[in-house]
Amino acid sequence: MHIDLTLADIVARKHFFSVPLDYQQNLSQQITVFAREISSIENQHKKLPYLVFFQGGPGFGAVRPISNSGWIKRALKEYRVLLLDQRGTGLSSPVNATSLSDMSSTDQADYLSFFRADNIIRDAEYIRAKLSPDEPWTILGQSFGGFCVLHYLSAAPEGLKEAYITGGIPSLTRTADEVYQATYQRVIAKNKDFFNRFSDARLLVDNLAKYLYGNKVYLATGEQLTVEMLQLLGVNIGMEQGPEAVYYLLEQALIETAHGEDLNPLFAHQFSQLLSYNTNPIFALMHESIYCQHNASSWAAHRVRSQFDQFNYHPDKPLLFTGEMVYPWMFAQFEALTPLQPAAELIAAKKDWPALYDLEKLANNKVPVAAAIYSNDMFVEMQYSLETTQQVGQLQYWLTSEYEHNGIRMDGERILDKLISLNRGHCLR
Incomplete structure (x- = not known):
């Protein structure tokens, strides 16, 4: 037709x-x-x-x-x-x-x-x-x-x-593990470029991360906005015009109210528009499999991340954005991915992918x-x-x-x- x-x-x-x-x-x-x-x-x-x-x-x-x-x-x-x-x-x-x-x-x-x-x-x-x-x-x-x-x-x-x-x-x-060992280092370099370009971005990001660490806040979609979710914005800093979009969003993240500091509803609405995990679930489900030939990914990005402690946030250390990586916790935090969590685990464990x-x-x-x-x-x-x-x-x-x-x-x-x-x-x- x-x-x-x-x-x-x-x-x-x-x-x-x-x-x-x-x-x-x-x-x-x-x-x-x-x-x-x-x-x-x-x-x-x-x-x-x-x-x-x-x-x-x-x-x-x-x-x-x-x-x-x-x-x-x-x-x-x-x-x-x-x-x-x-x-x-x-x-x-x-x-x-x-x-x-x-x-x-x-x-x-x-x-x-x-x-x-x-x-x-x-x-x-x-x-x-x-x-x-x-x-x-x-x-x-x-x-x-x-x-x-x-x-x-x-x-x-x-x-x-x-x-x-x-x-x-x-x-x-090369395996998914080798790919992520290389691309995590590229993400670190892009973080450095981002924070060098925007002189107040470090303060904006760390203030927001500390706020999310100590408070339960929710996006317009109803999902709780976590520090790990915030780090996912980094997928944009490797694109032309992406760093600007992230920076302008961060500028509006927190506002002063009569009750103290609070999350800006505008930020809560626009944040989800910079991430596509809810609207394009195949990416989260199948991304690591694009590297698999006769082997399982076994959540490669999540495992390799343990070699790069700078991505593991605590309030006493600066936050770094992550990149194109997919993590198992995303299937517990993103509303449209949650029903697919068991399937995602099966796909991550699948070993018999044919050669590409x-x-x-x-x-x-x-x-x-x-x-x-x-x-x-x-x-x-x-x-x-x-x-x-x-x-x-x-x-x-x-x-x-x-x-x-x-x-x-x-x-x-x-x-x-x-x-x-x-x-x-x-x-x-």
């Missing part, structure tokens, strides 16, 4: 596909996968090749386009763009506590085991057979989308003409790949990314300090143009 609509400067077509939950054993159980196809007004009737976008995450729907701008503007010069809502996100059989409420915890965990990159790419190939059966297509992956790109190159390279990656080259072999990357296929890869690696990226360890570039054939990269992890959102037209030039042998401008 498809539905057409016109947006500012672009034409969009909505596609809904019925695909197997499990491509290997049970083809009868179906889920829906949604993709939005867009083209520029001037090119809408031309037969252009497809570029498929794989969103970061896991657990986030594809960008909802507003106009012909950013990386989309560059792509639409020569492609039709397919914005894929990865299974479980957006309009693709959404995963949340409500949609899973009729399943046991064991069934929830089993169901969610089909929501990694391997099945996302099976969905993509299924859709390609419908939309572009005679022609391989081009793909672009941002962050976790880059993990999907490398799996695509491992599993179905015959479906690809070109590939692009921004801020998302994973290690092909075929090292021999990747070494012999023939599909041109161009990647942007951000040297200051808080979320993806640069050295591990560079390590992977030596293990994948036909992969060229652009290493830059100009952007944070979300660079494609901020200057996507330029970034994609550089990568296209790199892939096609042109000099970078």
Whole structure:
């Protein structure tokens, strides 16, 4: 089924596909996968090749386009763009506590085991057979989308003409523990940058942490705001414009009242808007599994944190923000995650995750790949990314300090143009 609509400067077509939950054993159980196809007004009737976008995450729907701008503007010069809502996100059989409420915890965990990159790419190939059966297509992956790109190159390279990656080259072999040992150090560096940039941020943060430590305060969602929750704001300080958003929020955290200091209701409302764990539960449930190949994560970020005592807050020490890490206590503190806590424990203990990357296929890869690696990226360890570039054939990269992890959102037209030039042998401008 498809539905057409016109947006500012672009034409969009909505596609809904019925695909197997499990491509290997049970083809009868179906889920829906949604993709939005867009083209520029001037090119809408031309037969252009497809570029498929794989969103970061896991657990986030594809960008909802507003106009012909950013990386989309560059792509639409020569492609039709397919914005894929990865299974479980957006309009693709959404995963949340409500949609899973009729399943046991064991069934929830089993169901969610089909929501990694391997099945996302099976969905993509299924859709390609419908939309572009005679022609391989081009793909672009941002962050976790880059993990999907490398799996695509491992599993179905015959479906690809070109590939692009921004801020998302994973290690092909390292464990979740190794990833977090590296990224905790990057988070420490981002904390230092944050508190150096905003001279009163240390006072604001520590005053708020001490207040939360000694008082029970609640968010607009009804959840108790804990110090550990406050630390999660750090996921934003590794993004362009993220440190500013966190700082301006902290400025308004506490107010003086006739009864003394109290939490500002404005802060209580806006705080939840900077975190997405309630609205995008797949991220919390499945994030660590993106690093797992024949091994369990066993709450890797939580265990590795014990090696970095500076993140463990007490009123007599400064508070540090954490990063993209997921912790077991989140399933007790976030309202939308609480019903999924038993399933989360089962997923963390799961050992039989299949391999995601075929090292021999990747070494012999023939599909041109161009990647942007951000040297200051808080979320993806640069050295591990560079390590992977030596293990994948036909992969060229652009290493830059100009952007944070979300660079494609901020200057996507330029970034994609550089990568296209790199892939096609042109000099970078």
